[in-house]
Amino acid sequence: MSTPQPSMPQAQPAVPNWQAAGGPAYTGYTSPIPVVRTHLGHAIASEWTKIRSVRSTMWTLGVFVLIMIGIGLGAAALIAANSSPDDLRDQNPLSFGFFGLLLGSMCVITLGVLTTASEYGTGMIRTTMVACPSRGRVLAAKSIVFFTVAFVTTLVSVLLVALADIALLDGADDPTGQEWLKGTLGISLYIALLGLLSLIIGSIIRHSAGAITIMIGVVLAPLVIALFMFSQSLEGVRQALFEYSIPNQLSVFYANSLTDSGPSGWDPLWIILGVTAVAFAGAYALLEKRDV
């Protein structure tokens, strides 16, 4: 990965001649350690060590899995106990994983923010950037490692809850292949991207608490605000806030929605993909521009 050359103002009359000074003249010390040209793979290995060696990762992901499976199984058991097979006709059994997912997404957001912002809080970022001066590479490596961890954890939890739902709710329809794909792979990609967006916001804000607050606001505020928009003249805004609120977009993956219009099918995934890509570009530009 190449970084743009910083411009080199030649304001000084006595700029040394770098070319003349180069060459083997001052190889004062040569290390026996083989010299390695570093690449993205090294940065990824480093970020993997970082993410697995702090307790906050275990905590946030542990709580995430507990919430997902606890609420998922609890909801399934409650529904199985209080409904007849007739009630469950035309219901997608995967959709009962939604409740755990909405709460669990907070854990993924927290871990995402901490992956970047905690380095600013502790000062570790200076050590990181000295070891890897290509700032874009650091952001890319963090993004890849975090996305993979978040995606795999979510997918495993969602699959477990989905299998339990199908086993417990025998009256419900068997999900179609498309429903399976959206209710497991689709939703896991969405949650991992939401976490990645948090990571990027953490890199921009550089403050853990601030970035977490912003992300929780992004997830919950539109829906809550829309709930209290009683004025007729705001009907359009209210409709849009409902449709594009993140909880509603999550439930679109189960073909449920608060409204008949708005995003449908795989739309939420494309929306968050676009938003995350734009945020990534912005974070990259800021990272290059700002001092560490």
Added chain:
Amino acid sequence: MIELAGLTKRYGEKVAVNNLTFTVRPGIVTGFLGPNGAGKSTTMRMMLGLDRPTSGDVRIDGKHYDQLKDPLSYIGALLDAKAMHGGRSAYNHLLCLAQSNGIPTKRVHEVLDTVGLTAVAKKKAKGFSLGMGQRLGIAGALLGDPRILMFDEPVNGLDPEGIHWIRNLMKSLAAQGRTVFVSSHLMSEMALTADHLVVIGQGRLLADTSMADFIAQNSRSYVRIRTPQRERLLDVLHAAGVTVVETGNGTLEVDGGKSEQIGELAAQHQIVLHELSPQQASLEEAFMQLTAESVEYHAHSDAPSEPQPAWGDAWKGK
């Protein structure tokens, strides 16, 4: 080798580093000296590509820092003891650094051993004392076996044994042909370790000289005299062609090592001397004189002679 050319960093109106041009050469310890707030850390951060210079240029063996493909084997830097995640163990902290530069894992054990932290390698950095944190930072700097080492105030927080250890470490690293660049605000510390001296104040270069030259130029020797027969002695010394400086507290000072001559003159004229002592001005004094005008944060030891600015004035314009 580190080369700075017209390096400048501005934060808004304030100039933190002002047009610095100097070269840090291999094989010796170069001391980077300046009072607090002189711009030492900012300069070091620009060398490491952390801060972007407003203008000017800094190169490591002819390259910009972000062009280095294996930065840790070029430069090892100790910036401050807190530049690490407290929840991570010393071993994992060094491991993630090693991995980012493709350095073999066994090197992590080697540097832990070098700095004497093997016993606490699995402990979290959070529980480390300042001195242990400093040692872990130094382990990180040594990880890539770099040809350039940069230490920002390395003796801060170390006990005497630790200070002794780091002095010897820096000297032995330089003796191996490496470039060693170490910042400090203590002249006495530099006098013991550095071969070359770069002094800055308020971001400007004040001196770029070898330690030996600095000592020769600045360690003024003089003779201090106290006498109850002050006027007579002054006359006698004046007649003998000796220049005397009267200091405020009733003592006299004569530049140069002439205590024998003064003693003999006094005896000839039967003048009573209460004190006749050869003195050596400390390097610390020389350093303070050099940087006196550029000290940013003065402490007032006596009553202010001029009206104090109102509280908060100093912060305006930041």
